[in-house]
Amino acid sequence: MANLRKIFSKIYDRYINKIYxxxxxxxxxxxxxxxxxxxxxxxxxxxxxxxNQEIENIQAxxxxxxxxxxxxxxxxxxxxxxxxxDLGRPISDPRQNLEEKAMLTSDVNIIRKALxxxxxxxxxxxxxxxxxxxxxxxxxNLLGRTxxxxxxxxxxxxxxxxxxxxxx
Amino acid sequence: MTENELIGKIRKLxxxxxxxxxxxxxxxQILGEEKMDVxxxxxxxxxxxxxxxxxxxxxxxxxxxxxxxGELLFPLKRIVEKTQAIFVSxxxxxxxNLELANKRLEELNQIAEKNEVKKLAPAMNEVxxxxxxxxxxxxxxxxxxxxxxxxxxxLAKNKxxxxxxxxxxxxxxxxxxxxxxxxxxxxxxLIGDFKNRxxxxxxxxxxxxxxxxxxxxxYLEALTILILSQP
Numbered sequence: 001m002a003n004l005r006k007i008f009s010k011i012y013d014r015y016i017n018k019i020y021x022x023x024x025x026x027x028x029x030x031x032x033x034x035x036x037x038x039x040x041x042x043x044x045x046x047x048x049x050x051x052n053q054e055i056e057n058i059q060a061x062x063x064x065x066x067x068x069x070x071x072x073x074x075x076x077x078x079x080x081x082x083x084x085x086d087l088g089r090p091i092s093d094p095r096q097n098l099e100e101k102a103m104l105t106s107d108v109n110i111i112r113k114a115l116x117x118x119x120x121x122x123x124x125x126x127x128x129x130x131x132x133x134x135x136x137x138x139x140x141n142l143l144g145r146t147x148x149x150x151x152x153x154x155x156x157x158x159x160x161x162x163x164x165x166x167x168x
Numbered sequence: 169m170t171e172n173e174l175i176g177k178i179r180k181l182x183x184x185x186x187x188x189x190x191x192x193x194x195x196x197q198i199l200g201e202e203k204m205d206v207x208x209x210x211x212x213x214x215x216x217x218x219x220x221x222x223x224x225x226x227x228x229x230x231x232x233x234x235x236x237x238g239e240l241l242f243p244l245k246r247i248v249e250k251t252q253a254i255f256v257s258x259x260x261x262x263x264x265n266l267e268l269a270n271k272r273l274e275e276l277n278q279i280a281e282k283n284e285v286k287k288l289a290p291a292m293n294e295v296x297x298x299x300x301x302x303x304x305x306x307x308x309x310x311x312x313x314x315x316x317x318x319x320x321x322x323l324a325k326n327k328x329x330x331x332x333x334x335x336x337x338x339x340x341x342x343x344x345x346x347x348x349x350x351x352x353x354x355x356x357x358l359i360g361d362f363k364n365r366x367x368x369x370x371x372x373x374x375x376x377x378x379x380x381x382x383x384x385x386x387y388l389e390a391l392t393i394l395i396l397s398q399p
Contacts (some may be wrong), residue, residue, distance in 0.1 A: 005199050012195050020186040034186065038194045045198050108180045115181070130178045162174055 008045055011058055015042070018132050021067050025116055025123060026070045036073060040066045060142055063128075114164035122157035129154055213385035262309045263304035266319035272298040273326035273338075280333045290366075290370050292338065295330070299339045303346040312354045317395040318353075324367045324388060351387035358394045371397060 016110060021039055024033035043065050048055060056060045115123055121143065131166045140150040169177075228244060235241035249268060256264050276291045283366055306316075350370045359382060361368070374397035381390035 009199055012198070014197075016191055017185050021181070021184050024184060034190055034194075037186065038198065039195070048375050084267075089293050091358070107177055108183060115178075118275075119369060126178060130175055130182055158171065158174060161178075164171065165169070165187070 004049055008048055012041055015059065015062050019062055021131065022063065023066050023070060024100075025112065025127060026120075027073065028116060031115065032073065036066065036069045037071055043069075057141070058136075059134075063142055102160055110165060111161075114161055117164050118160055121153060122160050125150065125154045125157050126161065171253045185284055198218050203365065214290075217350075232384055236284075236287055237272075237280055237291040238279075238284075259309065262302065263316055264320060265298070266316065269295070269298040269302045270319065270326055273323065273330055276330050276338075277326065277333065278395045280330065288334075294336055296340065296343070299327075299347075300343045303343045307350045312391070312395070314398070316394050317392055320388060321392055348387060352382075353390050355382055355387045355390040356392070360390065362394060 016037070020033055020037045023036045023040070024030070027036065035153065040062060042060055044049055044055075044058075048058075049062075054075070115126060118126070125139060125143065128139045131137070134142070135153075136147050136150055139154075140147045143150060221346065228241065231250060232241040232244040232248065235245050253261070254263060263366070272291070272295045275296050276288075279287045279291050306312075327338055355378070359375065359378060362371065362378075367375065374393050378390040378393040381387075
């Protein structure tokens with residue numbers, strides 16, 4: 001058990017920033033992102049610890065859990081999920097910290113808002129490949145697509161993002 | 169904006185990170201027992217706890233070897249000695265008893281030298297019990313060899329030293345009598361044995377001296393002369 005805990009501790013350190021960011025882009029709230037991130041790791045730790053279900057790819061498992069929790073969150077709250085540019089602007093959180101407030105006026109905030117306005121697949125492919133540095137085969141695996149289809153998706157996602165920024 | 173410029177801007181989003189204190193707190197909440205279990209208190213692991221207790225016990229035993237009667241660790245020292253006695257054969261028991269009696273007398277002498285009055289009574293009791301046990305086992309064994317004689321002589325010297333420094337007799341009359349009877353019987357037997365042998369000049373002198381000591385009632389001395397004269 002101590003060994004499992006030690007291994008999971010390393011997994012936590014490695015993925016905490018990525019999973020938090022992944023969730024944050026989808027919920028646009030520090031507080032909600034924190035809740036869902038901790039729930040993601042707690043659920044994964046429980047599965048990992050009990051060994052009931054073999055986790056073949058911990059990274060894929062974490063992203064899948066995080067994604068499901070985000071979906072559940074919007075479903076429970078009856079909120080429209082921000083998956084498409086057509087659905088309007090992302091919700092801004094009134095409790096954002098100073099750092100986040102400062103970003104509102106920066107390039108980063110423009111990109112963030114534009115990214116939040118993209119469809120879920122476009123968002124994910126950009127986050128995983130350009131932010132988390134995952135190679136195309138791994139992104140393809142996470143998306144359940146072929147590598148070729150993933151490349152095409154990535155290219156279209158970048159075009160959509162550029163279009164969204166230009167329309168600001 | 170070129171594609172590279174756009175990708176560069178996307179990468180700036182890496183600035184978005186959770187607060188460090190929240191990261192640490194959440195980790196400790198999820199993997200709560202980790203610190204207790206591994207990092208800070210390794211002694212809580214059963215294997216370490218066992219080792220830790222074993223080391224404490226070894227340490228206590230080490231200290232107990234130097235303990236004197238009337239001290240806290242002395243009973244532990246006695247337990248160790250009694251445990252060792254279980255593994256000693258009946259034949260070797262008198263020698264071990266003599267060793268222990270000598271040890272008790274040395275302890276009594278140490279206490280007398282340091283003038284530790286409070287420890288005198290328990291030390292005396294230990295000496296008397298030990299000498300009595302030695303006498304009982306020597307009589308029971310009915311055998312005597314060079315080593316036993318050497319240890320018996322040492323016991324007599326230590327006893328004399330303690331009696332001088334304390335100004336009292338150590339050991340009950342009964343014990344003294346049984347020891348004396350034992351030495352007498354053994355000396356008598358050896359004198360008879362020497363007389364039936366063809367002796368060298370040295371052997372003859374030893375027999376003569378032993379007989380003199382025997383007649384004077386010094387049975388241990390007589391026994392000593394005869395035993396030590398043998399190759």
